[in-house]
Amino acid sequence: MPRKTSAATGTRPASTGKPATINDIARLAGVSKKTVSRIINNSPLVRKDTREKVEALMREVGYTPDPLARGLAFRRSFLIGMVYDNPTAQYIVDMQYGALDALRDSGYELVVHPCDTRSPGYIDGVRRFVQQQKLHGVMLVPRASEDQNLADMLAELGVRYTRILPMGVDDQDARLVVTHDRDGAAEAADYLLTLGHRDIALITGPSAYRSAVERTAGFVEALASRGGSVPKARIIEAGYTFESGVAAAEKLLAGKKRPTAIFCGNDEMAAGVYKVAMRTGLSIPRDLSVIGFDDSPLASRLWPSLTSVRRHTRDTGRIAATMLIRAGNAPMPVASVRPHLVVRDSCQPPA
Known part of the structure; x- marks a missing residue:
């Protein structure tokens, strides 16, 4: 049986069973590691034909960038955290789906941190989570989002965050998504x-x-x-x-x-x-x-x-995550997600 070759270069990828690395991609494509990094991060400093060749090779070998490794290379993280304390499982699932909608194809990944806001040490736990993961930003989901002390801690660390809240608050540092x-x-x-x-x-x-x-x-x-x-x-x-x-x-x-x-x-x-x-x-x-x-x-x-x-929980998660990965640190206007009543079959005039 003939050996499988790379459509991009004609060079057979290594069949060691290990995931391909950025060095493998560079070697197989005949370009520098720096060029591959630029392509991964959508840099305009790469020729179109080179980008297409390298992207085709990455798809062929199933290469996906490691967000932690990218964070070390670029001195910033590609991880978004979601901190929540909510007893309703479906709400949290929908919120995660929304965040993942926003992060898809962005190079960022989502990590979650459930907490108990009634525990006296929970803010220290969130602090450790943020510092250990070197998070790019944090989505604060109700009820954790309602704690101003938690928001203040993130501001002191210099970590960008979004707060999903049922009403507006006077927080000049926050990027708010108000659900009304x-x-x-x-x-x-x-x-x-x-x-x-x-x-x-x-x-x-x-x-x-x-x-x-x-x-x-x-x-x-x-x-x-x-x-x-x-x-x-x-x-x-x-x-x-x-x-x-x-x-x-x-x-x-x-x-x-x-x-x-x-x-x-x-x-x-x-x-x-x-x-x-x-x-x-x-x-x-x-x-x-x-x-x-x-x-x-x-x-x-x-x-x-x-x-x-x-x-509109999924939309709320998507908006909150999008605000975190948007370039720049300039203050953004408060986002609003308006609820509305969906009438079905459980109500009628009283007998």
Whole structure:
């Protein structure tokens, strides 16, 4: 059987079983290592025919640049960190997908760091992560993004960062992506009032999360602006989890006088309401209307499909990562990702 040769050079690549290195690419292409480096980093100082030949060779041998090695060579890192403390797995997955959308073909790679913001030493843990990885930049995802002390630490280290927040803050050093959670919750309240609901309950996320505070305030204020209200007994704080949604719904649906509608701070808790409603013989939406928040894949998989506030999580991650890898350190305007209500089958006028 004839030996396989390189289409770019006619030279047979080494078949040692080891990944090709930048030195291998340079040798096989008949160019200098510096030229290969320039091609990897999209330098304009390379002739078009040389670039095409080297890129064809890299594709043929499956060569991919090592971001850590590139960082050493160029005295800067090609790693973007994502720091998060969030109990909702789907939210984190969607955020990562968005960041990866932005980093694709950029030469940057994503590394993640989960943390517990309730732990007294978590900021030191983030500091070690940033310094050990020599990160180019950091995406701060709720709830970690809500901690000004964490943002201040990154600023002291001279590390660029973006903060994804449910509302604006006065932080001149930060590049902010504001998700306007209050507005999304207000739209949910307006929709229920338009349907004719007046006996409405609210299952919130943890009060330590700024997103939960914003969603609660937006919903309650929108009701009040149109003459409605939610009694304190109808507001149950839960934990953004399915189990906590079940526990909250059991309290709200146990008595004879039940609410005709429940707004939940996320879709996971709304799924918990579905479980309790089914167990108690209540029909959604005939006996009980339900609205969630996030518009995660779960919303369309429930039956009946869940009306939910879409907050464009993947787009948010993409924007935050794009801001980090954009050239230059000049301040950038605050980015906004506006939520909106996606109406499905879980609501109708009260009986």
